Amino acid sequence: LLLPLPDGHDARRILSGVKHPAQVEAAKDAVDVAVRAIEEGDVLLLGEALGMGQRSKATISGAVPRRVADFVTAVLGVPGVSGCKVAGAGGGGHLVVAISGDVPEVVKHLREATQIEPVRVKPDLRGVRSEGYV
Numbered sequence: 001l002l003l004p005l006p007d008g009h010d011a012r013r014i015l016s017g018v019k020h021p022a023q024v025e026a027a028k029d030a031v032d033v034a035v036r037a038i039e040e041g042d043v044l045l046l047g048e049a050l051g052m053g054q055r056s057k058a059t060i061s062g063a064v065p066r067r068v069a070d071f072v073t074a075v076l077g078v079p080g081v082s083g084c085k086v087a088g089a090g091g092g093g094h095l096v097v098a099i100s101g102d103v104p105e106v107v108k109h110l111r112e113a114t115q116i117e118p119v120r121v122k123p124d125l126r127g128v129r130s131e132g133y134v
Contacts (some may be wrong), residue, residue: 001096001097001099001107001110001118001119001120001121002094002095002096002097002118002119002120002121003075003094003095003097003110003114003116003118003119004093004094004095004116005068005071005086005093005094005095006067006071006116026052026055026056026059027053027056027057029052030049030050030052030053030056030085031049031053033045033048033049033052034046034049034050034053037049043082043098043099043100044082044098044100046082046083046098047081047082047083047084047098047099047100048082048083049083050083050084050085050096050097050098051083051084051085053085054072054083054084054085054086057085057086064086068086068093071095071114072084072086072095074113074114075095075097075110075113075114077113078106078109078110078113079101079106079109080099080100080101080102080105080106080109081097081098081099081106081110082098082099082100083097083098084096084097084098096121097110097118
């Protein structure tokens with residue numbers, strides 16, 4: 001799923017904060033896991049990859065504003081969410097959310113937790129395509 005961040009997100013804050021090659025390496029490791037997850041159709045592994053990517057951003061001082069970190073925490077607290085990551089900062093910022101289990105129930109709880117209408121997306125090795133509002 002894709003959730004727009006309430007106040008957007010600025011990629012320059014992340015990119016300007018990269019000071020150590022280990023930060024880039026952590027993000028690269030997440031990509032390798034995500035590719036495997038997509039190839040295998042494993043949503044739990046995809047959630048793990050998203051979480052790895054989000055944690056790599058958190059190592060960059062000031063890259064993830066408190067309001068965004070709080071939003072991520074709220075989403076991760078929803079039962080059935082297996083991981084999430086801030087992405088698409090050039091388009092205003094979104095949270096990519098991997099879910100498993102009873103999709104309508106998870107979506108209902110996400111709506112309640114965020115007051116935002118999620119968009120269903122389908123990831124593959126060519127990118128992510130919208131399948132419309134859930």
